[in-house]
Amino acid sequence: MTSAAAVRLVAQRELVLRLRTKWFLIGTLVIIAVMAGYVLLQMSVFGDEDRxxxxxxxxxxxxxxxxxxxxxxxxxxxxxxxxxxxxxxxxxxxxxxxxxxxxxxxxxxxxxxxxxxxxxxxxxxxxxxxxxxxxxxxxxxxxxxxxxxxxxxxAAQVTVTAIEPNGTEDGQRLAIGAIMAFLLFMSINAYGTLVAQGVVEEKASRVVEILLATIRPWQLLLGKIIGIGLVGLIQLVAIAAAGIALALAADVLTLSGVAVGTLVWGVVWYLLGFFLYAALFAGSGALVSRQEDAQSVLTPVTMVLVVGFLAGFNVMIADADGTAARVLSLVPLLSPILMPGRIAAGDVAAWESALAIGLTLAAIALVTYLGGRIYQNAVLHTGSRMKLAAALRG
Structure with missing residues (x-):
């Protein structure tokens, strides 16, 4: 079996398995239903008040x-x-x-x-x-x-000239960016954790030993990341597209072009962000052999994501074009969350996007190497938790 075939087989297995689970279908439908219910409530309450x-x-x-x-x-x-x-x-x-x-x-x-x-x-x-x-x-x-x-x-009219023509659109742009940043954070965190849990499950059940008898560790890891990442991408696009459609139907959103553009950039940055964090989650999960121990090794990765999101999100809301937001959005661990939001706000130069993507790709290469090394050295280790230094040394 070729390497590409092995990776594709693992990815397909993860994709089909996760898409068929009840929690995925029910969770996605519940989120969309809640959004629809909220929009309908707003339309009925405020629509009646305004008429x-x-x-x-x-x-x-x-x-x-x-x-x-x-x-x-x-x-x-x-x-x-x-x-x-x-x-x-x-x-x-x-x-x-x-x-x-x-x-x-x-x-x-x-x-x-x-x-x-x-x-x-x-x-x-x-x-x-x-x-x-x-x-x-x-x-x-x-x-x-x-x-x-x-x-x-x-027929007499008052001529109004705005010194900032797009000022009335800023609120919508910022709201679109903030929502996309939140969705990306939730999706990367949830599906990154799912990658780690999958690694621990396979170690605990000894399934990984059977799988590694036919394919290499890096093939198993890459296939798992691609498969679970596609599941997260499908859910993200479904929720975001439904949200845009509902907002347009309710006349809450008038900047349809900005919303669609943000969704496209959201897909790009989701892929970059997921591959960046998934390798860290997978490597961390490989250090333990029981689900009970997983939280202790996942906490550092999760905290980096959470703290980075909270700090960056608040900075972006305060001033999306400020120095702090511009600098933080170029940091690879924060770029997948902040850059789509800044793009939606219309405050990102082309060179900033290109630089952020380049730095993130470089970070993905480094993190994938380290995460893959940890995974390869620790995935067959059983018993007590393996030390990070030992996993890196091999």
Whole structure:
């Protein structure tokens, strides 16, 4: 069997085995379901709060279309309906079926509410009423075409020039970056730990002895890392893609291009980060022969990941383009977490991305060599925990 075939066989076994487990399917579906439930809850709660239901009675009935048009121009959601019985309309106000009932003429408009009126809707109704009064006064003053004068007045616009044109997008960009950084951290940590647990399981059951009778240690290690890494990648892409789709559907996200670009960079950095940490997790797992002892050897690797994530994440949130964030995002152990977030924020130069990738690839080569050496020397060791120095010496 060739080396490539051996690695592919192990990777395929790990991929199929992990994808078929209940925890993977249920866990992925639960996460997506929770996200969907949260988005639907936000849409139902805040959507209903933002939408005003207005009833028009008597002479005010003719104003419904003008109110709807003026509200739409200001991005105010309104539902208009005709009310024939004001007494019944008051009951609808009391039980929340209506938010306001408009009566009277445009010049003498009266509004019934339960306890208060949306300030933005009040501004729309007040504006229409003032327009009606002004038009009438212009006609009384002998202005030949009051409607034309009002049209010209309404066409007046205030020109706003932003000195930072993308300032309103910064919040979304930072949120996208922060979410991707968190997903990468969780995925690398979870599936890196899974690699270590798999190594310990094979040692404890002596399965590794059978496997190493036909393939080499590095082939087994590489196949395991590739297989489990693909499982993590599939879950990451599924969750991230579902999150983007839900956010777009709920109009929470408007920067679809940034989100998709962040997902692509997230895939790149997940692969780099997973290969970087997986070798460390695998080497650490090979030092022990029982699951009970695994936590003690995995803690140092996990702590590096956790502390690095917390420190880097807070720095990125504070200032994604600050000196601290730029320096930390070039550190190989932190780059897979921070660099995608900074890219989403739009603060990364091309040379920074290239340098971070180059440094991370160099770190992967070094860590893979050390982790592979530890794994090769310790994987057949049974009994008490093997010392790190002894595993490195061989």
């Amino acid at each position: 005003s239901r207005i009833g028009f009675a008597g002479q005010a009935t003719g104003l419904s279309e003008r109110v709807a048009t003026a509200s739409a121009e200001l991005d105010i959601d309104v539902d208009t309906t005709t009310v024939t019985d004001v007494a019944a309309a008051k009951a609808q106000l009391s039980d929340g079926a209506l938010d306001a009932v408009v009566t009277g003429t445009a010049a003498e408009m009266r509004v019934l509410v339960k306890d208060g009126l949306n300030p933005r809707l009040r501004a729309v109704l007040t504006g229409l009423s003032r327009q009606e009064v002004l038009t009438a006064k212009l006609a009384e003053a002998g202005v030949p075409d009051p409607a034309r004068v009002m049209a010209e007045a309404n």
